[in-house]
Amino acid sequence: MSDSDDDIPQLSAATLAALQEFYTEERDGLVQSTAPVDKYSVGAVEEDWRMSQFWYSDETATRLVEEVIHEAGKGGRIACLSAPSVYQKLKQGVVEGSDGVSAVVLEYDRRFATYGQEFIFYDYNEPLALPEDVAPQSFDVVLADPPYLSEECLNKVAQTVKYLAKGKVLLCTGEPHIAVSVLGLVPFSIPHTTEYGHSYTYQNDMPLSAAFKKI
Template identity: 80%
Template sequence: MSDSNDDDDVPTLSAHTLAALQEFYSETRTGPDHNQPQSDQFAVGALEEDWRMSQFWYSDETAAQLAEEVVREAGEGGRIACLSAPSVYQKLKQGVVEGSDRVSAVVLEYDRRFATYGDEFIFYDYNKPLSLPSDVAPQSFDIVLADPPYLSEECLSKVAATIKYLSKGKVLLCTGAIMEKLAKELLDVKICCFLPKHNRNLSNEFRCFVNYPSRLLS
């Protein structure tokens, strides 16, 4: 690559390309339309995936099955934390999962577009795993469902620290199959037979892990 600073070497974009790029960024930063029915605001995919933040939404069927799982395990009046798993949070808020009206849920996300969900949004940066609002008490969630954004030892280790802080005990982890050994070491989880799917195919095999007796295991 040339180190020249000659302006003639700097590529330029056409007006049409610039307009298209601006439209793309505008769409990816747009939150749910509050003129839509509430169920539409919380639909899986109501916010576009942003590849810059390693976002890959679950399929509607997977989001529903995971939502059913956390509702069942949280129990009556239980609290659910969806850590980097907005698709499941959205499915819970749609009200289509039986029992979802008897639990409460929050979504922990780095993407501030989810702040449109109000007090149930908690800004979360996995690089600062314990930097949480003062009103988020330790061991205050009956189950934590987490989907670390990156397949790396550093990311999973930091997310695990957050999970241990938040959870009363139950953990549902969704991540790449290659993280199985480390997930076992950090969170004492077992791999499930249930195969989660995404709206877009991932290049890495993706699995779920739990540390409690679960229907997802068989």
């Protein structure tokens, strides 16, 4: 080693190992931002495609919240069934009338348990396995987005919807013909935040409220 090499600062083996671990975590996307995040912001909980999660765009979530608030009325109760991004947008309090309604989110993903008593664990494979304090026909509006497109999934979600709803239902699904046959609802177009979202049927000049129907 030359005299000039002696002048170059050397890192210890432990420091080098720590740096390598940091760069590995950064490469794998495991280093998380320390900036505070609004727990109700859409996307605060990242999509997990393994659970068929595709969040709505901010514009779509806002439009759906406006609709359920209007249909629920002041003091109304809203159930967001497998639609956490709608629940999140509602809880942000940025949509007029959101402070005049209450809401719960029914979800399989337990990461949403951060919302406390407003989170209800839900597995569509057991459509009526709900807590005892969730009474039948206790919600003025039920907004549901079944996690899968199969007829089996939609049929089971429909059982839950019929149990929860007093009468008004907004169902979002990529299989509108099944929605019509199971619940008699009218399909409409809904965009998601990613290109992997469902492809929805759209009917022109149809107000969003046309998707609501007594069941």
